[in-house]
Every structure is written in structure tokens, then in C-alpha cells.
Amino acid sequence: MFSLINWFRFASPQTFYPLAGRMMPWFFGVAAGLAAAGLYIGFFVAPTDAQQGQVYRVIFIHVAASWLSMFIYLVMAGWAAIGLALNTRLSFMMARALAPTGAMFAFLSLWTGALWGKPTWGAWWVWDARLTSELILLFLYLGVMALQAAIDDPRRGDRAGALLAIIGAINVPIIYFSVIWWNTLHQGASVSVTRAPSMAKTMLWGMLLMSLACWMYSIAMCLARARCIMLEREKHTGWVAELAGGGR
Amino acid sequence: MNAFAAIIRRDLLLALRRKSDLAMTLFFFIMVASLFPLAIGPEAAQLRTIAPGVLWVAALLASMLSLPRLFEADYLDGSLEQLALSPQPLALIALAKILAHWLSSCVPLVVLAPLLALQYGLEPRAVWILCISLALGTPLLSLLGAIGAALTLGVRGGGVLVALLLMPLYVPVLIFGAGAVDADASGLGVGANLSLIGAMLAASLFLAPLGTASALRIALE
Numbered sequence: 001m002f003s004l005i006n007w008f009r010f011a012s013p014q015t016f017y018p019l020a021g022r023m024m025p026w027f028f029g030v031a032a033g034l035a036a037a038g039l040y041i042g043f044f045v046a047p048t049d050a051q052q053g054q055v056y057r058v059i060f061i062h063v064a065a066s067w068l069s070m071f072i073y074l075v076m077a078g079w080a081a082i083g084l085a086l087n088t089r090l091s092f093m094m095a096r097a098l099a100p101t102g103a104m105f106a107f108l109s110l111w112t113g114a115l116w117g118k119p120t121w122g123a124w125w126v127w128d129a130r131l132t133s134e135l136i137l138l139f140l141y142l143g144v145m146a147l148q149a150a151i152d153d154p155r156r157g158d159r160a161g162a163l164l165a166i167i168g169a170i171n172v173p174i175i176y177f178s179v180i181w182w183n184t185l186h187q188g189a190s191v192s193v194t195r196a197p198s199m200a201k202t203m204l205w206g207m208l209l210m211s212l213a214c215w216m217y218s219i220a221m222c223l224a225r226a227r228c229i230m231l232e233r234e235k236h237t238g239w240v241a242e243l244a245g246g247g248r
Numbered sequence: 249m250n251a252f253a254a255i256i257r258r259d260l261l262l263a264l265r266r267k268s269d270l271a272m273t274l275f276f277f278i279m280v281a282s283l284f285p286l287a288i289g290p291e292a293a294q295l296r297t298i299a300p301g302v303l304w305v306a307a308l309l310a311s312m313l314s315l316p317r318l319f320e321a322d323y324l325d326g327s328l329e330q331l332a333l334s335p336q337p338l339a340l341i342a343l344a345k346i347l348a349h350w351l352s353s354c355v356p357l358v359v360l361a362p363l364l365a366l367q368y369g370l371e372p373r374a375v376w377i378l379c380i381s382l383a384l385g386t387p388l389l390s391l392l393g394a395i396g397a398a399l400t401l402g403v404r405g406g407g408v409l410v411a412l413l414l415m416p417l418y419v420p421v422l423i424f425g426a427g428a429v430d431a432d433a434s435g436l437g438v439g440a441n442l443s444l445i446g447a448m449l450a451a452s453l454f455l456a457p458l459g460t461a462s463a464l465r466i467a468l469e
Contacts, residue, residue: 136416143413150403159466160399178420
């Protein structure tokens with residue numbers, strides 16, 4: 001019977017903790033496999049770029065990190081919205097668990113971008129619209145994490161961080177377009193960030209595989225972090241005591 | 249509506265009774281604006297090009313400096329809880345407090361800005377545009393800032409935290425506000441920038457009090 005399915009069975013930390021523990025190694029394994037395949041294609045199969053030479057190969061991690069940094073912010077805001085709407089504890093824990101991974105990817109994207117920019121454009125950093133908005137995205141992540149960390153009461157910290165994440169998500173398009181217009185108004189740097197639209201098929205495959213690998217890695221990391229948060233928050237409950245006792 | 253006016257009146261009165269707080273914000277604005285020429289050099293042409301940006305950043309920081317005062321005193325003495333319990337919607341009360349904050353902390357900055365702009369050697373036309381952009385943009389700073397102030401209510405290290413939370417949200421205001429003078433100087437016309445600030449102001453006039461109210465509820469729980 002459809003109505004007999006308990007949709008909220010895994011919304012409680014007690015049932016989700018073991019489920020997350022079972023899923024985590026799978027996601028880590030798939031991430032490792034996809035990353036190995038993606039790196040193999042990236043380093044050995046994909047042809048050398050006609051204009052940029054070998055240095056373009058940073059694309060395989062750079063693009064994946066950029067995509068994930070934006071995607072994770074949306075997922076985090078989504079969990080935050082679910083948490084505020086349904087008042088589920090686990091949603092806030094997921095939002096909290098996602099933030100550091102998202103910030104890491106935003107930083108990685110900026111760092112690899114700088115490493116790529118120096119040999120191709122001759123500058124570590126240009127005030128291009130995409131770079132600037134990625135930097136602001138990193139600031140948004142840091143703001144959410146700082147707010148969550150500054151509030152001692154975990155419940156209040158969760159809700160305040162969730163509200164900030166949602167406000168940030170509303171603002172992301174505004175920030176993005178304002179930065180684009182700012183850039184065109186100022187005529188920007190003379191270099192163009194837009195790549196040639198045509199791309200060898202193997203390059204695209206490598207990029208896709210690496211993006212999937214990063215995605216799976218994010219899920220695994222999020223589950224691992226959520227497990228720690230669950231144990232910490234629920235340490236007064238019976239099932240955690242049982243778990244801790246059983247492990248001894 | 250009565251409550252709305254009463255809260256504005258009360259907050260303005262409280263602000264006027266503590267003149268040193270108001271003066272501090274104003275002096276901060278003046279000092280930041282005066283430090284830039286000392287650091288960059290007295291070359292007139294260079295100062296003229298950076299003036300709109302510097303004055304906007306200084307005004308932004310000064311208004312941010314006064315944000316923790318927005319709800320802090322009421323939170324500490326418990327009157328914020330009474331306000332939240334009153335039959336008036338909390339968002340309306342928040343809007344009144346935001347308006348009072350703008351009148352007491354930001355309007356003096358807008359009034360003072362032309363004087364500092366003259367120090368930087370801006371043309372009269374540019375001074376006017378700068379003032380209009382500040383007059384339109386500073387309410388937006390207060391509205392967005394109120395959300396940050398409400399989120400960090402009673403949190404240790406609140407002042408620095410507010411800055412960290414609000415910087416990304418202030419980016420569009422800063423870009424369009426400071427860009428208005430440049431847009432006029434380069435012949436693009438100032439209409440687009442001012443319209444965009446106006447649009448953001450209209451949207452956040454509705455949304456920001458709601459966000460502030462829910463942030464206050466979280467803080468008061």
C-alpha cells in the first residue's frame with residue numbers, strides 16, 4: 001500500500017545514522033573509481049590543446065570544482081528551506097555538513113583558476129565577472145559557516161545559518177548579474193575567459209567524469225560529516241550510548 | 249500605523265539622547281575618507297577618479313559600524329521581546345526600526361558626502377549624482393543590514409561577524425551606487441544604475457523586514 005510507506009522513516013538521526021554509514025563507503029568507492037577514470041582520460045587520452053598546450057589540463061578539476069561549488073550552495077539552501085519549513089532536525093544537520101565541502105570546492109576553483117590563469121592570461125587574478133562572483137560565493141559560504149560556529153545553541157545556530165543560506169541563494173543571481181554589468185561597464189581586462197566553444201569529445205568526457213567524481217565525493221563527505229554531527233547532537237540519547245557501548 | 253510612528257519616534261529620540269554614538273559613525277566616515285588621499289597621494293586627477301568608490305565604501309563601512317546598535321539595546325533590556333509579543337506584526341516593527349536607523353545613522357552620511365566629495369575635487373554634477381545614489385542606496389544598506397544585525401543578535405564577536413555576513417550581500421548596492429558617477433562621466437547615462445538601485449530598494453523594502461522578523465524570532469526563541 002502506497003500510504004503505508006513511511007516517508008519520514010529516515011528523517012530521524014537514529015535510523016539515518018546506520019543508513020549513512022552503509023551508503024558512505026559506496027559513494028567513496030564510486031568517487032574514487034570515477035576520479036581514476038576521469039584522471040586517466042584527462043592525462044593520457046585527451047589530446048594536447050592546440051593553443052594552450054598541456055596547461056589546459058587543469059580544466060578537469062577546475063570546471064568540476066566550480067560546478068560543484070555552485071550546486072552545493074543550492075542544495076544547502078534547499079536543505080535549509082526544508083528544515084525551516086518542516087522543522088526537521090536532520091535537514092539542518094545536512095545543511096551544516098554540506099557547507100565546508102562547498103567552501104572547499106569554491107576555494108579549489110579559485111586556486112586552480114589562478115594556476116591556470118598565470119600561464120594563459122599572464123595574471124594570477126583578473127577582475128572578471130566569473131572570478132569575482134566565485135569569490136563572493138566563497139564569502140557567502142564563509143559567512144554561513146561563521147554564523148553557525150558563532151552561535152553556541154545548536155538549534156539557534158542551525159536556524160540562523162539556514163535563514164542566511166536562503167537569503168544568500170536569493171541574492172546569488174543578483175550578485176552574478178551585477179558583477180557582469182560592472183565588468184562590462186569597466187571594459188574589464190583585455191583577456192577573455194570564454195574558451196573556444198568546440199571541445200574535443202574526450203576532453204568533455206574527462207570533465208564529466210571528474211564532475212561526477214566530485215559530486216559523489218561531496219555526498220560521501222556530507223554523509224561522513226553528518227554522522228559526526230548526529231553523534232555529537234544526540235549524545236544524550238539511548239541509541240548513541242548503545243552504539244558507544246557496543247564499540248567498546 | 250500608530251505603533252509604527254511611535255517606534256520611529258522612540259528610536260530617533262533614543263539616538264538623539266546618545267549623540268556620541270551618532271558622532272562616532274560620522275567621524276568614522278570622515279576619517280576613512282580622509283585616509284585614502286594620505287595613502288594614495290594628493291594627485292587631483294587620480295583622487296577624482298577614485299572618489300565615488302572611496303566615499304561609497306566609507307559610507308558602507310560607517311553604516312555597518314552602527315548596525316549592532318539596531319536591536320542590541322532592546323534585546324538586552326527585554327523590550328524586543330515585548331515588541332515581538334505585541335499585536336502588531338513584527339515585520340512592521342522591524343521596518344520602523346530600520347527606518348529610524350536610516351534616519352539617524354545614514355542620512356547624516358548622505359548630507360556630509362558632498363563636503364567630502366569637494367575635498368576630492370569632484371565636479372558639481374558628479375557630486376549631485378553621488379548624493380542621489382547615496383540617498384537611494386543607503387536605505388538598502390540599512391534594510392539588508394538589519395537582517396545581519398538580527399541574525400547576530402547576542403552572538404559573541406557580533407560586530408565582525410555582521411561584516412562577514414553582509415559584505416557579499418552589499419556587493420550589488422556598491423557596484424551600482426559607486427558606478428552611477430562613472431556611468432554618467434562616461435556618457436552612458438545615470439538612469440540604469442539609479443533604476444536598478446531603486447528596483448532593489450523596492451524589492452527589499454518588502455522582503456527585508458520579513459527576513460529581519462524571522463531572524464529576530466530565531467534569536468528570541
